[in-house]
Ligand SMILES: Nc1nc2c(c(=O)[nH]1)N(C=O)[C@@H](CNc1ccc(C(=O)N[C@@H](CCC(=O)O)C(=O)O)cc1)CN2
């Protein structure tokens with residue numbers, strides 16, 4: 340087995356364990372975690388200063404950023420959600436959420452705004468990008484669902500060294516921290532991880 344295969348296998352195993360862990364949280368624990376997450380992030384300058392913010396609709400036991408999303412909308416900020424493109428495969432864009440939103444279900448059975456190119460915003464023009472994590476470590480390495488959607492969406496941004504970049508935040512339950520995430524060459528490190536118990540600034 341190649342080194343790459345071994346790494347993928349390790350990541351797949353870790354993904355399975357950590358997804359099981361977050362899915363075992365009770366509705367009460369999830370509710371409390373969402374409130375704590377809000378308290379950790381709402382007062383931070385990165386949130387207060389941001390005008391264009393990307394969140395996600397929690398599924399699969401993910402920590403829910405819905406309170407932050409609602410606060411952002413109430414403060415007149417623009418909010419975006421990830422939308423999987425009809426084509427090509429593995430393309431994901433960020434589309435503005437509107438009050439009269441029309442929804443669709445993507446190939447993973449996740450609800451997303453109905454595809455509308457006029458409301459999509461290039462990733463490098465976002466101020467804050469909150470990514471759902473399956474796992475993370477203290478070095479800022481992340482483990483996602485395994486589709487590589489965020490990695491691919493961020494890749495051009497890293498390659499061209501844009502002057503403007505969104506602040507990259509990972510959101511997770513504190514119980515999703517591990518000692519070390521086995522990393523891939525294309526992985527993009529986070530600037531901070533926000534959990535229900537801390538705002539972890541990373542190196
Ligand atoms: N809330 C939320 N929305 C999101 C993401 C996310 O991680 N969280 N995504 C971030 O990327 C995209 C969806 N990515 C996904 C990538 C892989 C799988 C997945 O592999 N699911 C299968 C396992 C493999 C399979 O059978 O195909 C599963 O559910 O078991 C699901 C979603 C877009 N929207």
Ligand SMILES: Nc1ncnc2c1ncn2[C@@H]1O[C@H](COP(=O)(O)OP(=O)(O)OP(=O)(O)O)[C@@H](O)[C@H]1O
Pocket residue numbers: 350481482483484485486487488489490491494523525526
């Ligand atoms: N920049 C990229 N260019 C091409 N392929 C990529 C890129 N990033 C990731 N991939 C592909 O996506 C697959 C999944 O990547 P990875 O395990 O890093 O996903 P993840 O970080 O868990 O998921 P996500 O980024 O969706 O949160 C990899 O096996 C790889 O083939």
